[in-house]
Structure formats: C-alpha cells, structure tokens
C-alpha cells in the first residue's frame with residue numbers, strides 16, 4: 129500500500145479498521161527521545177562498520193536531531209497510518225534526507241528496536257522512581273525527627289498491642305521504601321542489557337558491532353540470544369512488580385492515614401490543602417488523596433496481571449501481542465509516580481495529635497507483656513507468666529481499671545514475685561524504653577535508626 133514501509137508485497141491498501149486497531153502511536157510516541165537516542169547510536173555503529181558512509185551518518189544524525197526538536201516543541205505531526213513511533217520517525221527522516229534515511233534500518237528490525245527503546249525508557253524511569261522514593265523516605269524521616277519521643281499504641285490485628293514510639297512506626301515506612309529502592313536497582317541491572325542486533329529474531333549477516341552500541345548507550349552487556357531477546361518482556365514485568373510493591377506500600381500508608389484522620393482515632397490532621405469537602409455535608413473534611421492512592425492500587429495490580437496474561441501463552445519470539453506491554457507499564461508508571469509525589473507532599477502537611485496518641489496508650493493493658501517479662505526476669509517461665517498476667521488483666525477488666533491502678537497487694541495476690549519496682553515497667557515510657565533489642569522501639573534504638581536513615585538520605 130502507498131506509503132507503507134513494508135508495502136512491497138501487498139496489492140491492497142490496508143483497511144482503515146486495521147490501521148486504527150493496530151496503531152500504537154497514541155501511546156508509544158512517548159518513546160521518541162529514546163527511539164532517537166537508539167537510532168543515533170545505531171547509525172554511528174553502521175558508519176564505523178562501513179555499512180553507511182560518514183556523510184550518510186551525519187545526514188541521519190542531523191535529521192534525527194531536527195525531528196527530536198520538533199517533537200519537543202509539539203510541532204511534529206504523528207501519522208496513525210505509520211503505526212508506531214519507530215516508523216513515524218524513520219518515515220519522516222527518509223522523506224527529508226532521502227536515501228541515507230532509508231539506510232538507517234540496516235541490520236535492524238522493529239523487534240529489537242522496540243525492545244531497545246523500552247529498556248532505555250525504563251532505565252530512566254527507574255532513576256526517576258528512585259528519586260521519588262528517596263523524597264518520600266525523607267518526608268518520613270522529617271516527621272520521625274519532629275515527633276521523636278512521642279508515644280502511641282502499636283497494633284496487631286488492629287487491637288492495641290504494645291506502646292511504641294511514633295517515630296518507630298514512621299521509620300517502618302522508610303524501611304519499606306528502602307526495599308523498594310533495592311528491588312528497583314536490581315530490576316534496573318536487568319533492564320540495562322543491550323538488545324539491538326537481535327534484528328528480527330535470528331541476528332544478522334551484516335558485520336555489526338553490538339558491543340560498541342552497548343558501550344555508547346551505557347549498557348553493561350549485550351543480550352546473549354537473539355530469539356530470547358525479541359520475545360523477552362521480563363524486564364517490563366519485573367518493573368511492573370516493583371511498581372506494585374511501591375503502590376502497595378503507599379496503599380497501606382493511605383489506609384492508616386484514612387483511619388487515623390477519622391474522629392474515632394484523631395491521630396493525625398492532614399492539611400486542608402490536601403483534603404476535600406462534601407457537596408452536601410458542610411462539616412466534612414475528607415481524606416480523598418489517601419483514598420485515591422489506595423484505590424489506584426487496583427489499576428497498578430491490574431497492569432501487572434494484564435501483561436502476565438499477555439505474555440503467558442506466547443510462542444517464541446516476537447508476536448504482535450507484545451505491543452500490549454507499553455500502555456500497561458506507562459499507566460502504572462504514571463500512577464505510581466504521581467502517588468509517590470503527592471504522598472511526600474502530603475506528609476509534609478500532616479500534623480500528629482500528640483495528646484491523642486499518648487492518651488490511646490493508657491487503655492487496653494498495653495504493658496501486659498512488660499509485666500510478663502518482669503516475672504520472667506524473676507525466673508518465672510514465660511508461659512506461666514503469660515497465664516498469671518492474663519488473670520491480672522481479667523481482674524482489671526472486671527474492676528474496669530488499668531494495670532497501674534492495682535495496689536501492690538492486689539498484684540502480689542497473683543504472684544509473690546511482684547515487688548514495688550513493678551510500677552516502673554507498667555508505665556508507658558518504661559515499657560517503650562525497655563525495648564532495647566536491635567530493631568526495637570526503645571528510644572535509644574530509634575534515635576540510632578533515625579540518625580542512620582538521615583545520613584543515608586543525605587539529610588545531615
């Protein structure tokens with residue numbers, strides 16, 4: 129068909145429905161910068177190998193630079209009948225510079241080209257995500273520093289469990305996002321392998337030099353098997369999984385922010401600028417941003433599931449199904465990046481209600497474990513101590529009082545091992561500060577952890 133780059137063997141024009149159905153330019157146009165970067169490296173290699181002349185190379189480089197500037201300025205007209213970003217650029221290049229442009233695709237297929245573009249793009253996105261994760265960690269560290277020493281209930285099963293420092297809770301998220309950064313760095317290593325030269329799927333007979341292209345583009349190695357290369361989207365799936373865990377962590381935080389900003393908890397106040405109101409209830413101030421982040425977790429998970437299913441039944445090597453990879457990954461990237469950015473902002477505009485947090489530690493027998501540990505230190509076997517303290521708790525519940533409210537005589541009626549120093553361990557501060565095991569919530573441990581984190585994040 130007229131104008132098609134692959135039209136030679138066809139005798140009919142492509143159906144309009146086919147063009148509309150198969151075009152990807154609406155979404156893969158965002159790869160233009162990386163497509164051009166890859167084409168330039170490829171052209172330089174072709175010239176080094178004597179496959180094109182230096183004059184042809186220069187015409188290609190010049191033409192691509194101009195096209196990129198036009199796309200940057202929003203002046204380039206994308207044509208859906210040219211399917212994708214690769215052919216849109218190559219076609220216009222050839223229209224402008226003539227035969228040299230038609231030599232660019234020497235020893236290359238869109239099958240290895242699209243793999244290259246996607247890897248180059250995701251490598252940059254991995255770096256952008258890392259920067260956003262770091263910003264989010266810093267926001268947590270700022271809060272942990274600001275509220276250092278504030279106590280709150282720690283929960284299991286959403287039931288009050290043991291008193292902890294608020295900073296300990298906040299630093300837990302720093303760890304979670306730290307693992308996300310590690311995971312992303314590992315993913316980036318596997319993204320950073322150069323696929324070009326696999327050509328359609330079997331390699332090429334032309335004397336290319338893949339290593340030099342890899343070096344120019346900053347890849348650490350070249351892919352080993354051309355068939356694997358053109359059918360491989362593991363790196364995209366892995367990126368989607370990384371995105372999923374990030375969003376999952378954001379979602380758990382969001383759930384806590386939603387709960388904690390309810391009247392029932394009243395632990396936090398999210399700044400007015402980051403909340404919205406109700407169109408009917410004048411009193412409402414709603415935590416829509418955490419709710420949306422929690423909600424968007426569904427679409428990020430959906431993207432991973434969708435691409436897993438797309439790749440699942442594919443025979444080697446390239447199949448057009450693989451074109452379905454990009455929209456899912458782009459949407460997940462956009463969603464997670466936006467969620468991270470707004471979370472960091474929102475945290476900087478979140479205030480904790482120190483009195484409410486403190487008050488919540490005084491109900492629920494949260495120092496019961498400390499009483500058991502007290503008995504253990506006096507040589508009672510832990511299981512026995514657990515039983516004794518359980519009976520003390522039941523006794524308090526009957527009387528509607530807390531552990532600290534019991535007299536020494538009352539406590540001693542449960543165990544003769546109890547002495548007057550017991551009140552030290554029954555206090556909230558005493559409980560928190562006794563938790564000095566590595567990684568525990570004791571004040572000294574949390575201060576150490578916070579300093580380490582601040583140093584790691586370049587905040588000191």
Ligand code: ARG
Nearest residue numbers: 152212238239242448450451
């Ligand atoms: N737009 C295609 C994709 O995203 C590029 C590769 C097309 N290759 C092909 N032989 N049709 O996968």
